[in-house]
Amino acid sequence: MIGTGNDIVSLTAINITRTKQYKFHSKILSDSENPLYKEFGLAGIPFENFVWLLWSIKESAYKFLQRNDPDLVFTPIKFMVKGLSLPSAFAVSSFNTTEAEGTGFDKVACIKGVVSFENYTLYSRSIIYREFIHSVVSYYDSFDHTCWGVKLIDDSSNENQSKEVRLFLLGRLTQLYGANNFTINKNPHGCPILLKGKEECAIPVSLSHHENMIAYSFQAY
Numbered sequence: 001m002i003g004t005g006n007d008i009v010s011l012t013a014i015n016i017t018r019t020k021q022y023k024f025h026s027k028i029l030s031d032s033e034n035p036l037y038k039e040f041g042l043a044g045i046p047f048e049n050f051v052w053l054l055w056s057i058k059e060s061a062y063k064f065l066q067r068n069d070p071d072l073v074f075t076p077i078k079f080m081v082k083g084l085s086l087p088s089a090f091a092v093s094s095f096n097t098t099e100a101e102g103t104g105f106d107k108v109a110c111i112k113g114v115v116s117f118e119n120y121t122l123y124s125r126s127i128i129y130r131e132f133i134h135s136v137v138s139y140y141d142s143f144d145h146t147c148w149g150v151k152l153i154d155d156s157s158n159e160n161q162s163k164e165v166r167l168f169l170l171g172r173l174t175q176l177y178g179a180n181n182f183t184i185n186k187n188p189h190g191c192p193i194l195l196k197g198k199e200e201c202a203i204p205v206s207l208s209h210h211e212n213m214i215a216y217s218f219q220a221y
Contacts, residue, residue, distance in 0.1 A: 006135060061122050081113055099150065124137045183195045
């Protein structure tokens with residue numbers, strides 16, 4: 001299975017009090033996932049951010065699988081994060097720029113994860129700043145050809161989020177492949193698709209946005 005799924009969470013927009021309530025986070029975290037927080041607490045990551053980290057991984061996994069199973073319903077508790085690995089001397093810093101892009105995660109301090117759903121085992125990479133969490137999921141535990149980007153925007157209206165994330169992705173694609181008359185549309189199931197002219201390209205793309213943050217991911221060829 002080729003492709004990626006990605007999700008971004010603006011931590012400036014979450015309800016911290018509500019997130020900490022068992023009635024809320026128990027719909028995201030299972031009892032078996034709660035022990036994963038021990039190491040994250042030691043790294044100075046508050047519990048509410050840990051909850052949204054797992055949400056972003058599970059949402060990314062759902063987006064990846066839903067492309068091949070349009071009838072799939074997102075139930076976070078059914079996606080199981082079975083392992084998370086922090087880089088050594090990990091510390092959360094501020095996002096002191098307006099955008100960041102990369103290919104792979106070798107040059108970024110990222111959290112590696114494993115998430116399962118039914119018979120599928122997927123792999124994740126997540127970056128955390130004080131302002132946001134961004135996760136990308138793949139079928140393979142290699143992200144060498146995975147392109148990703150995150151960007152801060154001024155206007156967080158739904159219409160502008162949709163416009164800006166598409167322009168952001170198209171800018172990266174143009175850098176890689178030149179002017180190829182790319183456009184982005186949606187298939188009948190709501191998944192974003194990349195078109196070259198009127199033909200769909202064999203590059204599954206993933207888009208996400210939350211408040212004033214937008215993000216993309218795709219597999220380069």
